Amino acid sequence: MSGAGTYDAIVIGGGHNGLVAAAYLARAGKKVIVLERRHVLGGAAVSEQVFPGFTFSVFSYVVSLLRPEIIRDLELPKHGLHILPLESTLTPLPNGDYLATWADPDLTRREIARHSPKDAEAFVEFGHLMHHMARAVKPLLGMVPPDPTSLSPRDLAGMLRLGGHLRSLGPDRVHALFKLLTMSSADYLDEWFECEPLKATKAASGIIGTLMGPRSPGSAYVLLHHYMGEIDGVFRAWGFARGGNGSVSGAIASAARSFGATLRTEAPVRQVLVRNGRAVGVVLENGDELRAPVVISSLDARRTYLELLQPQELPEEVVRQVRRIRYRGSSGKVNLALSELPNFICLPGDGPHLRGAISISPSVDYLERAYDDAKYGAFSRRPYMDIVIPSLLDPNMAPPGRHVMSIFVQYAPYHLEGGWTDERREAFGDAVIDTLSEYAPNLKSAILHRQVLTPLDIERTLGLSEGNIFQGELALQQLFFLRPFAHWSGYRTPIRGYYQCGSGTHPGGGVMGAGGRLAAMQVLADQRLSRRTAGRVTVPAKPGEA
């Protein structure tokens, strides 16, 4: 290949955001290469045959927030994205009863009314309110977040746009939004509902991926964050990707390739090359150098700034801010290969309740106690779990008659008292299985294989600092113009030509792809700008090019 080793842009990390950034840049005609450390693309959105015949979405396991514009722009359905509906949520209860919500509103109302007729009505109105709140916040997801302290034309225009949007919401909804931004999810839900499992199951979305409990202030917003995906009603992009979440990455990778991007695996980057305050390329672990005027890191901020760069290349204040970002991974994952389906005491047999999500969240107290364990450095003895059985949705995930079960577990703190060991990992796995077996007693005997992943495993396998699945907690002080940190929320970094695009950037994680897209937009906008000012058509000269 002529000009081997020189590109218009290098993307570090082949997770879904890195792939999205690469796809958008390649689509704009740029010569792009993606460098992935592992042998598979996808980052945390990977499907792997962990045990022969059993395919797992090893880490992230559902799709709800993937931006519709990305699905459209990259023509992902053409590249193999097929989202299967995940339409119900079952919350089994210790007393043998359960709470479920279904795709059909009448059915959901009937079911909730069994527990609380008032909640059945409130559920609908709460849904409307969340719809409005999500719409209020949604414009933020598709734009570089404006900094309210900045007087730059772009930030001012952004603030005006947001202000106009807030005004159009009307005072009641602005008040509701303010509450949502400041309250705990438990307090917020208390204003609406009386049924404990309903409150707890909703509150659970507010604690995912953070070391916060349902009673921690600020958790209400995270709840809204998880509602975002549900507002693009026509897309119904809430579900399970056929083939597992690796097929989401696979579809994006296929799109990127179709636009001409080069995707390399087993190509770990040691360092970003900086000359005179601007990025000029990267050095791989094997010593190879690749050159490009644009380098985009899809890694989290800690790695993007403190590992790929030399700290002395950065202003002290930036180093300080990066070091302050809270990671504190708090989630684990247990993947099971099963010889038969779990038989729940509350709903025996293999009914439709197994085709949706299963949430172990019987009460807000239960979740808060699970958090109490983690607060003091232990894993939850009785954890919150979000369970799906992908083989019921996509039979290809397991051999006929066998099943795979994905158990997302909260809390498993990265900073475990005494540190994570193999024994403690298995003890954590046992706590998960023991707890779930109380609801589905046949589980233990049905387990053929089990894979237990702690935040430490997540960090070691994927490189996510402290195993945080969002590349930094989704807490209000780390969102919008403060994500990943103040003054640098716009995908640029203090190093010219060096960009960031992972879920550690605005608007955050959840297999959204928004960071990758917006970063690519920023790169292209900057190049247009520099073209205009330089009056030249080419990208800046590539130092070191022969």
Add this chain to the structure above:
Amino acid sequence: MMSMLAMRPAVSHALLTTPFHTRTAPLVLGQTWRRWAGHAVASCYDWTHDREYAAIRNAAALIDISPLYKYRIEGPDAVHLLERTVTRRVAPAAIGQVLYTPWCDGRGKVIDDGTLIRLGETVFRLTSAEPNLRWLDMNAFGLDVRITDVSAALGALALQGPLSRAVLNEAAEQPVDGLRYFRMMDNRIAGMDVQISRTGYTGDLGYEIWIPAEGCVAVWDALMAAGAGYGLTPAGMLALDVARIEAGLLMLDVDYHSARHALIESQKSSPFELSLDWTVSFEKEAFNGRKALLAERERGPAWRFVGIEVDQESLEALYEEADLPPALPVVPWRGSVPIFRNGRQIGYATSGCWSPLLKKHLALAHLQAPHFVPETPVEIELTVEHRRRRAAAYVRRLPFFDPPRKRA
């Protein structure tokens, strides 16, 4: 453990059925079911609804209206709760009197509408199209009142049509001749205690019979037997829809949206905008939405709910251009159809039908001021052989059909 598993009943995901299901199901020849408040109800029993509609206007029809939400409201503060909730005056209502009334949110936008029966000094029953337990409960804060959802406990039948009185006199222990319009009486049918109100959704002479769920089948059988000589015909939702459009009666989620579920302000309607002025009583000192409604009354409503009569010659001309005979909406339609005046859209129709009785194509519509004045010439959009056309039409006062027998 296994015995515990065995004890739990399997949970059905089937639509709910009404207490009359064992009687109605075999009659639904075309399996033309539809959903109403989570229940399966018949669109029509026969393959077409024409005969069922004819029974409403010429003989007597029996309509299962059990899916209505029904709330029993009782206690010393029942009147207080209702006065603050609904727009009509409740205190002066006599025991046994029935009030039709909407109720509003704090900004005077309609949440739902239904009938309110005064069963006793401090006992009422409210019907609604959507669940309202939470709304009533929130309004009852601090009041000494008990609200019970009796929707499933009470079946209900509408017996409507010019011969409905004769059928009831045969079936009921007490004659209903003395029962006045919008009054209710206790009575017995087939040995069951029932309540009979002279109300309905057809704009005709008719009654609604409120029956404990366990007595529903017996009452159905008794009514069908008594009605055999009077042409009593079970009728489904399509026939009812034609009748209620002729009667100019609006329907939630078809003709308007509840203020609770509207996504934007323009999806909400005030009682004035629904032409329900007569249900709003400013004599009451306080009720939900009073201030906003008072202000709206001062400035005049921006919209009105009116009748539209399509000009048949204009419609025929449009079909003639396409070389087709005129097509009539023999099945009542629901949707949103633009209404124009002088080339500008001034509103939209939400339901319509061909009236076999009046021989007119009728619609119910929301029109903006000042175009809602009766007899105003307007145009209604219709699709003739794949092309959108506009037929001439006229604004009409509602109801289209109002026979003296309704109140006599």
